[in-house]
Amino acid sequence: MTVLPLDGEHDPVRRDIIAAINRLLAGTPHRSNGRLNVTQLAIEADVKRWHLTHRHTDLKDRFQAEAAQEEAKRTKAAQTGDDLEELKRENGELRQHCRHLESRLEIYATALNQLALEHAAVSGRDADAAKVRTLPRRRQPSP
Numbered sequence: 280m281t282v283l284p285l286d287g288e289h290d291p292v293r294r295d296i297i298a299a300i301n302r303l304l305a306g307t308p309h310r311s312n313g314r315l316n317v318t319q320l321a322i323e324a325d326v327k328r329w330h331l332t333h334r335h336t337d338l339k340d341r342f343q344a345e346a347a348q349e350e351a352k353r354t355k356a357a358q359t360g361d362d363l364e365e366l367k368r369e370n371g372e373l374r375q376h377c378r379h380l381e382s383r384l385e386i387y388a389t390a391l392n393q394l395a396l397e398h399a400a401v402s403g404r405d406a407d408a409a410k411v412r413t414l415p416r417r418r419q420p421s422p
Contacts, residue, residue, distance in 0.1 A: 284297075285297055285298065292324075292326055292330055292334075292335070293335060293338065295324045295325060295326060296320070296324045296326060296330070296331065296335055296338050297338065298324070299320055299323035299324035299325075300320065300324075300338065300341070300342045300345070302323060303315060303319065303320060303323055303342075303346075304345055304346070304349060308323050309323065310322055310323050310325060311323040315342075315346035315349060315350065316346070317331050317332065317339055317342070317343070320339075320342055
């Protein structure tokens with residue numbers, strides 16, 4: 280991943296800085312610990328820090344902007360992972376709640392059927408006519 284091209288650069292210090300920027304942003308440092316800051320950029324480029332802070336400030340600013348974008352990407356990726364874990368937890372809770380509601384529904388259907396039979400017996404109607412018929416349900420596989 281080349282962020283800054285070396286084309287048109289004849290100053291060897293600028294070429295070293297640009298190469299160091301590209302290595303740091305690609306995650307393949309040769310001399311530094313790989314952190315995306317100006318001090319590590321100077322170490323990676325094998326130049327004094329003042330070259331970046333006083334002489335080649337355009338490269339320093341470009342590097343800091345690119346580093347901020349990389350950090351934002353990393354933060355977003357970590358946040359996405361956290362969101363996934365949260366969604367998995369919520370999904371598990373909702374499935375458990377759904378199983379609970381289904382069991383309560385079966386209890387209520389049984390009670391309603393029993394009450395219908397008792398009402399039919401008390402009112403003198405045919406017990407078969409008073410039965411509550413259950414409709415077949417679509418079963419979903421449990422996790």
